[in-house]
Amino acid sequence: MPQNSSRWNRARTWVVPTGTLLAGAGLGAGAMALWGSADEPVQADRSMEAAGQQTVTVGLETLEESVSASGSLVAVTTDSLAFEASGTVTKVKVEAGDHVEAGDVIARIDTLQLTASLRSAEAELAQAEAKLANLEDADDGSDASEAQIAAAEAQVEVLEESVADAEEAMDDAKLVADISGLVTSQPYEVGDVVSGGGSASSGMGGATTAASTSSSSGVTIVGLDEWTVSVSLSEDEVSQVEEGDQVTFTADDVDGEFFGIVTDIANLPTTTGGSATYAVDLQVTGDVEGLYEGTSVTAEIITLRRVDVLAVPTNAITTADGVSTVTVVDSEGEETAREVTLGETIGSYSEVTDGLEEGEEIVVTVMASGGTDSETSEEGFGQMGGGFPTDGSFPGGGEMPTGGMGGMPGQ
Structure with a gap:
């Protein structure tokens, strides 16, 4: 069954630790992925690594939540x-x-x-x-x-x-x-x-x-110029999706991502084995090479996007008696607890509406896995080969459709 997923996309310069995995970064519907532009270096302060803590630089981010599904390409013509x-x-x-x-x-x-x-x-x-x-x-x-x-x-x-x-x-x-x-x-x-x-x-x-x-x-x-994909979503998943929502596609036979929109959502479910699912039609946008009838694709339907949000990992925040604080590290390495006002939490990250400024460094509690898994976690938490574009053009072909995203916050 399709699973919810969330991603933390890079909007501006950011600095994250390597060699570690944020606690809770892979949690079901709240799982997040980090994106950054290919030319931005990733820096890390390992001074606290032995204590299971890292420092990260606060920046403006793009937070996303999505619903994941799979299907096969069908030619429109x-x-x-x-x-x-x-x-x-x-x-x-x-x-x-x-x-x-x-x-x-x-x-x-x-x-x-x-x-x-x-x-x-x-x-x-x-x-x-x-x-x-x-x-x-x-x-x-x-x-x-x-x-x-x-x-x-x-x-x-x-x-x-x-x-x-x-x-x-x-x-x-x-x-x-x-x-x-x-x-x-x-x-x-x-x-x-x-x-x-x-x-x-x-x-x-x-x-x-x-x-x-x-x-x-x-x-x-x-015809090779227009493609649709029909996917099945559960009742909970389909309740998050609206016509016009943007979609990111990947396929084993296609280099990079390509993009599309939600074009139709079934009003009535199909019941199989006691489980009800809803058919959702997606259409590929732009001119994408290498697509063929029957190609299997994975679709990430973007159900929420918050742009230019000052956000920090939730495990950097301590809340007691209704008061939330983070540990700020100054240029001399001194640590100070500071009260912050929180906005929306998306996956493993929380919006900070007051109390922090872009460029400040804070302490994050980390949980590192051993062996190969730790190395894999380092790559997942670090820079991911190119940011999510905001100018309508995309690597690997295709284009992000213009217009709204079904009334998403931040649009």
């Missing part, structure tokens, strides 16, 4: 094609796996019979037009003459439609891509005999074997 005319396939120009542009010819059938039908229709039309012209020349104004002319005009109209149909059938001898994208299915081979409406047979070796190539199983083209 797909196209299924089959021959509408009858004939034998004479040329195949595209195979499954090829990319096509709108208007590209995929395959052709022979036009011998189609050409003959067109020439016959044109000849009949010419005769009818000549007959009409003769009747009009001989018109003496009588009722009989007018009736003959009217009948001839009607015959010309019928034959004009026949010619138009024959010309359209000639056009149908070419199977043409309606959209640009990736060809995922292409069953036609040279020698296949197709009939209008999509049925086909193989003409190899003089034998005729029925083979279905109806429009539903013929050539399939998947």
Whole structure:
């Protein structure tokens, strides 16, 4: 089942200790991750490491909470094609796996019979037009003459439609891509005999074997420019999500993150095994390379974002008798307890609305794991290869959608 997660994103310069893991930093729905820009050095004061404490520099941060889910990419645009005319396939120009542009010819059938039908229709039309012209020349104004002319005009109209149909059938001898994208299915081979409406047979070796190539199983083209993902959320999770919320996607086959928005939330749940879940539709924004139908993705739906918040790790705060304090370290290394006023707590971090200033250093109680886990914790608590962008452009492709986030605080 999807889990809630929270992240602490870098908004301005920050300094954090390395080699340690903040107590409670991995707690369920309140878990937070630290983000910082790739060119900002991470500094640490290890003077208190033996005592299980570290100093951190207070800074303005971006605090986030999110709901995590997974799903598969589905193309917004797909196209299924089959021959509408009858004939034998004479040329195949595209195979499954090829990319096509709108208007590209995929395959052709022979036009011998189609050409003959067109020439016959044109000849009949010419005769009818000549007959009409003769009747009009001989018109003496009588009722009989007018009736003959009217009948001839009607015959010309019928034959004009026949010619138009024959010309359209000639056009149908070419199977043409309606959209640009990736060809995922292409069953036609040279020698296949197709009939209008999509049925086909193989003409190899003089034998005729029925083979279905109806429009539903013929050539399939998947557009590569628009993608959606459907995920399932629990009742508690879906209550936190609104249409328009921003989404961060990751996929094993795609370098970096890409982005999107929540586009639809089901009103009614689906119940399986006594558990109710709600379908939530997400749409990828921007032009992201390397996406394909069926690619598995992980989605972080940002349910809350607080920007430029003066925030500190909650385990740096001591509260007794309703009074909250932090230990401030001055430039001489002297420690002083100072009362602070707290705002919202998001995950393992608390907003400080009064009592601290950006750039001051405070003492944080830390809990370090031993061995490899400790080394891993150091990397997780330190700098994470690039900050969460705020200018609408993102590494790895895609773009953060503009607009609100469903009434999130701080927007």
